[in-house]
Amino acid sequence: MNAVTTTRNDLPETTRHAMTERLGEVLAGVTQLSLHARMAHWNVQGPQFLQLHELFDKVYEEAGAWGDLLAERAVQLGGIADVRLETLARQGGLPGWDPARRDGRATVDQVAAALAEVARRVRAAIADAEQAGDAGTADLFTEISRAADKLLWFVEAHAAQ
Ligand SMILES: [Fe+2]
Structure with a gap:
């Protein structure tokens, strides 16, 4: 996120600036997650295909909704919502995605x-x-945290032995 713009929001400028930076970092991770979930939705293979295909669609939709909340909060605080590809590459922070690992367990x-x-x-x-x-x-972070924990449970349950 870049410069904080003028607003009547009464949070101190230093707070708003720090929060737009933090919101931007989380937004980059969440946006990258939504792209990973899309690849999982499209490319997964195996006997659990339909179930996983639908589960990963849910991850994509939820991550998209989180991204919208994060981006709008950043702009409310005077920041800029930035999901340029170079920003995602620099700030996304997610583990790399291996497109060759397409079976259900590996995709999970x-x-x-x-x-x-x-x-x-x-x-x-x-x-x-x-x-x-x-x-x-x-x-807002707490709401997303709780939802991310729940989704992680949903996804990890498919890997249980
Ligand atoms: Fe689809």
């Missing part, structure tokens, strides 16, 4: 790894927002 593992990284990142961001005195952003 790849999506779970991406979700776990997003969950880790957003959980850390909650504490930062609380420390910065921005309860609204902390609440």
Whole structure:
């Protein structure tokens, strides 16, 4: 995120600036997650195909909704929502995606790894927002954290022996 623009929002500018940076980092991870989920949805193969195809579609839809909330919060605080490819590559932070690993178990593992990284990142961001005195952003991160934990459970349950 870049410069913080003028607003009547009464959070201190330093807080707004710190939060737009944090929101941008989480947005990059979440956007990358949605792209990974799309690849999983399209490319997964194996006996559980239909179930996994639909599960990964759910991950894609939820990650997209989180991204919208994060981006809009950043703009409300005077920032810029930035999902340029170079920004995602620099700030996304997710493990690499191997398109050759297409069987159900491997695809579940790849999506779970991406979700776990997003969950880790957003959980850390909650504490930062609380420390910065921005309860609204902390609440948004908490909402996403809870949803990411739930989705990780859904995905990991498919890998249980
Ligand atoms: Fe589809």
